[in-house]
């Protein structure tokens with residue numbers, strides 16, 4: 095069997111970066127212009143539409159205070175949270191209601207899409223969880239524990255934008271972590287996370303820094319150059335097990 099009859103799994107791509115670097119814009123473009131085999135689904139963390147997401151949103155918009163450990167666990171729980179899935183494997187992002195056989199853990203929902211050949215593109219993931227909480231001084235090894243065993247991405251694209259450029263973008267400063275001081279510390283913590291990912295057990299994929307300066311189209315082009323080899327591999331030998 096040369097793999098022709100084997101079902102190919104989808105690719106799991108994660109976008110990370112500081113606030114306002116253009117993640118949401120680029121995830122949307124990559125999803126809409128997807129050229130890989132199978133379908134593609136965009137996901138966003140925090141997912142503010144779920145019950146826990148509502149609380150996270152209240153925290154981020156400073157309507158609610160919370161202990162640093164507690165909010166860290168909520169961000170992680172938001173990645174594990176139940177999601178209702180229809181029989182076609184489509185996530186409708188409402189939670190906890192309806193037929194219990196159609197409710198999957200969030201992580202299972204991602205895994206199921208990948209297994210069904212659907213690629214998943216996430217706007218932030220566990221790497222943000224670690225970097226932002228570490229920037230507050232929480233213990234780094236404690237921070238990583240709640241996200242262990244989540245599906246590991248094939249590719250992490252870190253959009254790199256200098257602090258001044260991010261701060262100049264529309265609406266910067268609207269949310270809790272959007273100060274130059276916090277963003278600088280988060281940038282350092284992302285560098286620590288990057289080192290860990292690269293020295294990892296091989297389960298998590300490649301981490302690639304992409305320059306996020308310039309026009310939306312220029313950034314999109316740089317991202318294409320990083321994603322295309324993964325798509326070629328997906329169509330060639332496939333991506334192996336999840």
Ligand code: T5A
Nearest residue numbers: 113114115116117118119139140169222223226271309310
């Ligand atoms: N967080 C998150 C944790 O602490 N722990 C966790 O586990 C997780 C998952 C909210 C916060 O939560 C923290 C991190 C965050 O502080 P979020 O909802 O993803 O996370 O919030 P942001 O990252 O702040 O999302 P933003 O929407 O603000 O930034 P994006 O997605 O990076 O940027 P985007 O695409 O929305 O663009 C921002 C603005 O810039 C423009 C856009 O039009 C928009 O106005 N823009 C450009 N302008 C000029 N040139 C370009 N190339 C541009 N690209 C986009």
Ligand code: NA
Nearest residue numbers: 117118119217
């Ligand atoms: Na965003």
